[in-house]
Amino acid sequence: MTSLDTRQKLAILADAAKYDASCASSGTVKRDSRGGNGVGSTESMGICHAYAPDGRCISLLKILLTNSCIFDCHYCINRKSSNVRRARFTTDEVVQVTLAFYKRNYIEGLFLSSGIIRSSNYTMEQLVEVARSLREDHDFRGYIHLKTIPDADPGLVRLAGLHADRVSINVELPTQDGLTRLAPEKDSGRIEGAMRDMKGAIEDGCDARRKYRSAPKFAPAGQSTQMIVGADAANDRDIVRRASHLYDRFSLRRVYYSAFSPIPSPSAVLPLKRPPLMREHRLYQSDWLMRFYGFKPSEVASATDDLGMLPLDIDPKLAWALKFRESFPVDVNRAPRELLLRVPGFGTKAVNRIISSRRWRKLGLDDISRLTLSVAKVRPFIITTDWRPTLLTDCADLRSLVAPKAEQLDLFAS
Amino acid sequence: MILETYRALLATADDFEGWRDAARGLAEAGVPPSAVSWQVMGQGTDLFGWLPDAPLAPPGPSFAVPRPFIDLAKAAICHSNPERFGLLYGLLLKLRDDRLAMEDRANPLVERLHQMAKEVRRDAHKMHAFVRFREVKDEEGVRFVAWFEPDHHIVRREAGFFVRRFSNMRWSILTPEQSIHWDGTRLTEGPGARRADAPDGDPVEETWKTYYASIFNPARVKVKAMTKEMPKKYWRNMPETALIGDLLAGAQAREAAMIERSEAMPRRSSNIAASWEALKAEAARCTRCKLYKCATQTVFGEGSLDPTILFVGEQPGDQEDLAGHPFVGPAGQLFDAALQEAGIDRSTTYVTNAVKHFKFVQRGKRRVHSKPDAGEIEACRWWIEQERGLIKPPLTVALGATAARSLIGKIVTISKVRDEPLTLADGSECWITVHPSFLLRLPDEEARLSERARFVDDLKRVRKRATQLIR
Secondary structure: OOOHHHHHHHHHHHHHHOOOOOOOOOOOOOEOOOOOOOOOOEOOOOOOOEEOOOOOEEOEEEEEOEOOOOOOOOOOOOOOOOOOOOOEOOHHHHHHHHHHHHHOOOOOEEEEEOOOOOOHHHHHHHHHHHHHHHHHHOOOOOEEEEEOOOOOOHHHHHHHHHHOOEEEOOOEOOOHHHHHHHOOOOOHHHHHHHHHHHHHHHHHHHHHHHHOOOOOOOOOOOEEEEEEEOOOOOOHHHHHHHHHHHHHHHOOOEEEEEEOOOOOOOOOOOOOOOOOHHHHHHHHHHHHHHHHOOOOHHHHHHOOOOOOOOOOOOOHHHHHHHHOHHHOOEEOOOOOHHHHOOOOOOOHHHHHHHHHHOOOOOOOHHHHHHHOOOHHHHHHHEEEOOEOOOOHHHOOOHHHHHOOOOOOOOOOOO | OOOOOEEEEEOOOOOHHHHHHHHHHHHHOOOOHHHEEEEEOOOOOOOOOOOOEOOOOOOOOOOOOOHHHHHHHHHHOOOOOOOHHHHHHHHHHHHHHOOOHHHOOOOHHHHHHHHHHHHHHHHHHHHHHHOOOEEEEEOOEEEEEEEOOOOOOOHHHHHHHHHHHOOOOOEEEEOOOEEEEEOOOOEEEEEOOOHHHOOOOOOOHHHHHHHHHHHOOOOOOOHHHHHHHOOHHHHHHOHHHHHHHHHHHHHHHHHHHHHHHHHOOOOOOOOHHHHHHHHHHHHHOOOOOHHHHOOOOOOOOEEOOOOOEEEEEOOOOHHHHHHOOOOOOHHHHHHHHHHHHHOOOHHHEEEEEOOOOOOEEEEOOEEEEOOOOHHHHHHHHHHHHHHHHHHOOOEEEEEOHHHHHHHHOOOOOHHHHOOOOEEOOOOOEEEEEOOHHHHHHOOOHHHHHHHHHHHHHHHHHHHHHHHHHHO
């Protein structure tokens, strides 16, 4: 277990997996280790057990089974023509490392992916075997996220769903053109086909559970996907549209965005410059607007500039508000939830508190300052008993008043 | 009149039941919050031992409080702030008058207690996350022991989480205030411990550190995001945090080395032709700016993929737009002639445009060229960067102000920068001269001839420089 060999493999295979952004361990069913003979529990909230200096949470043991691959996708560090060191875990090694980490409370579970070796089916079999062994041989009740291989046999993919909490298939790039250029062996039709099958399987699983309580749970945390931002020509508008298409069509739980980051020994096709990390952040914010704030994809898209890009210096909700001033100011004492959610600076929690409180009192600015983080930011957009932004909402340099002050550029940002 | 004051004694710092019983009795007796001294047994000197104990509640059902208050109180009671008991009692009295007072989140007392409960929950969440077990062997077998320092009195409250998760392991969590032990069937409590009572290492820790160091992506450093969620006060009990300093110090060097390595890679890659074809195909469907709507097609660059010189023009004109090739119209013909005079073989160069769609205004039957704006140049710059990144020309020539703007990102006056090369972001050389169509537009014959000669001179100089660079 502690042999040098496993550690070396871990170094290579964790390094190879770090470009996958997803690390969520939430959204699955509640279960625990009582009454069993293994370890593990999942509760409604995911837990981040550590944070790396890149600001990303470490919740799951995120590794590849092997970083050898028969594909040659240009953006991928593990592509066939890349000269990285290759390693391969046996299924048992992965199981042992997972359990050893879990028992010490380092992780919530396992996120296993793999380069494709021999064939898609063979690779998928190996991934499923790890999950099966954890669940059946060791009665592991923690979180398992399996990456599935688009071309693998649907029967195998279903097996994956039986053992895993979440399954995912990466769409890789927002456009088919980008995929053709950067991942010539992959095809968005096949990827979406696999996602459609998975959606069907998840729905079948839910139906079966409704009829028979004894039916096995199937991927209770649903499916997710990831796309790389900044490696092809897609602008933010394209990406937002694509994401909403994926949410609608495949009932995805999450779409992850990963700013393309330079990899060692890249292919000549790739841009050397990476997109600003802030772009990724703004995309996540726009994703939130659609999922929790009732924004339609077309509304988010209308917050973009002429080039179809979201502004980097202000968040998309503020950008939208500045563009559509006619929707403001909003009276916090009377406006419906949908309009309150549009006010830049009000989160979902603040809106809930406002709605709950205003049954009891007429809200003034003082009250709002207790209910939100920054009253200065929301002032131009709201009306309270003692405040009305008369000219402010229409003033031409409103943006400079509400936008965050420019900070010194980060040395590491591009 | 001196108000009679009572003492309410609680068994432990997180004694919710004790608090509830005392508060119920006090409330029934109509005691105001300011007349109660809340104390925890064994904490501090008993200065107020002479005070009368809180009156007991009369038997039988007491007044009811809403469920959310119980949840709030159970969390807030674990807070380290000694005022918590009194604040909760104050809210309880308020609720007795008005059962729905909790809903008023703008009330400072409600908000303060919510804040306390939130801090307790966060502390609990961090405990779930940051407890690190270390394996020890005792007479009964393997046991996992952790040392943790919570901010609030949460250990008893959170024991259930660890029982549920590790019910088939034997474990102990030691904290300064108390310790809890699980033997597989039963949870026991013990007194507070010291750090030295916990084991100081575990063989798997090195493997974990290896993982922590490997999963870190040096190309993206976000220290603030890390410390926001993992404040430094937790670091001393987490083995992996010892690596953070070195990882950060190495990060910049690692990224720089990565880029340097990729730049030093053999310039000619085997898949360059295929990549260029794919890039061109992708550009053919480009919608990055609005120009695609009216233009016939994308006019992508063309020429040698291992060129001596890469020329960047402004944008395709009417004829280029129809033909789909750059520099084939009148300006293109002049350009070809000038190249020939300067002794440059066009087939050894790569020719492209800063903007790849034709921008025009319709005047009757004619489509009249119109200058691309900053947004369009910026949108199309992505393609130029792709082309240059793929082809890696030793020398780039900007024909005209639009091309110069696209390449160096700012507006320049051609006459001022014409004689000296500039260095581009990737370190290669860039020369700037006029666009051939400028020569076509000069009305004065004499000026046209002299400008043309100057253009040819520029091209000759560029040719010489390119030969030097290649050699």
